[in-house]
Amino acid sequence: MPHITLTTDEPGIRGLFRFRPETAGPLNALVEVLLRAESTLTPGERELIAAYVSSLNECRYCFSSHAAYAAAQLPEGMELVEQVRADLASAPITPKLRALLGIAAAVQRGGREVTEEHVAAARAAGATDLEIHDTVLIAAAFCMYNRYVDGLATIAPDDPASYAARAERIVADGYLALLAEAQRRS
Numbered sequence: 439m440p441h442i443t444l445t446t447d448e449p450g451i452r453g454l455f456r457f458r459p460e461t462a463g464p465l466n467a468l469v470e471v472l473l474r475a476e477s478t479l480t481p482g483e484r485e486l487i488a489a490y491v492s493s494l495n496e497c498r499y500c501f502s503s504h505a506a507y508a509a510a511q512l513p514e515g516m517e518l519v520e521q522v523r524a525d526l527a528s529a530p531i532t533p534k535l536r537a538l539l540g541i542a543a544a545v546q547r548g549g550r551e552v553t554e555e556h557v558a559a560a561r562a563a564g565a566t567d568l569e570i571h572d573t574v575l576i577a578a579a580f581c582m583y584n585r586y587v588d589g590l591a592t593i594a595p596d597d598p599a600s601y602a603a604r605a606e607r608i609v610a611d612g613y614l615a616l617l618a619e620a621q622r623r624s
Contacts, residue, residue, distance in 0.1 A: 441591045449593045449600075450499035451583060455617070462617055465583070470613045472576050473507075479569055481609075482511030483535055486522060487542050487576045493523045494546045497584035499594035504580075506601035510609050533563040538573045545577035 446456040455462035473484045485508035492500035505523075509516040514530070521529040526539055537560035544551040552574065560570055595601070 439591065440593065441589075444592075447593075449595050450503065450587050451592070453592055454586060454590060466613045466617045468579060469583075472572060472579060474612050477568075477572065478566060479538075479572065480511065482508050484572070484576060485511060486519060486535075487539060487573055488580045489519055490522055490526075490539055491542050491546050491577045491580040492584050494543060495581060495584040495588075497588050499587050499592060500580065500584050502594065502598065502601045503604065506598070506605040507608050510602070510605040534560065534565050534569075537563045538565055538569060541570065541573050542577035545574050546581060549574075549578065 440453070442457070444453045444457050446453050448456060451465075455465070473488060474481050477484065485504050489501055489504035489508050492504055501523075505516065505519045509519050512518055518530065522531065522539065526536060526543070529536070531539075537556070541552055541556045541560055544553070544556055557570060560573075565573075
């Protein structure tokens with residue numbers, strides 16, 4: 439049960455966006471840039487970073503959502519997402535992605551936890567400064583999103599199919615298109 443009275447029964451951050459729609463635009467614009475804009479990291483890889491941080495933060499709604507979005511865009515699907523979640527060190531991913539996820543985990547613990555060694559390992563694995571920057575920002579942003587969702591005790595569906603259905607729409611249309619659609623219905 440949410441800590442505040444929401445104006446909709448939509449789960450997670452979607453319900454919060456309906457409650458305070460003026461925050462929905464900027465927060466969705468940020469996630470659209472971070473997870474879907476032009477990048478040398480694929481949208482699936484960036485969604486995996488968001489899902490991994492959400493898992494570390496134990497945010498069920500955000501992990502389930504972004505795990506589904508990542509799975510829909512990675513050839514290995516949910517199996518890879520779960521392998522990364524269970525054991526980053528042995529997951530079948532590139533050394534670059536492993537190093538970037540290591541940076542994301544450090545950010546999740548605290549911004550000052552990111553060390554020169556983390557950055558050097560990412561660079562040695564082929565990560566660019568932009569990829570390192572975006573990884574840090576994705577991780578920091580998802581720490582905020584996770585705390586927003588869990589701090590207000592939003593509801594999180596148990597059915598993985600609900601997240602998979604939303605994933606299809608995110609992959610096809612992006613975050614801003616879904617926001618515009620939701621605002622039209624309000």
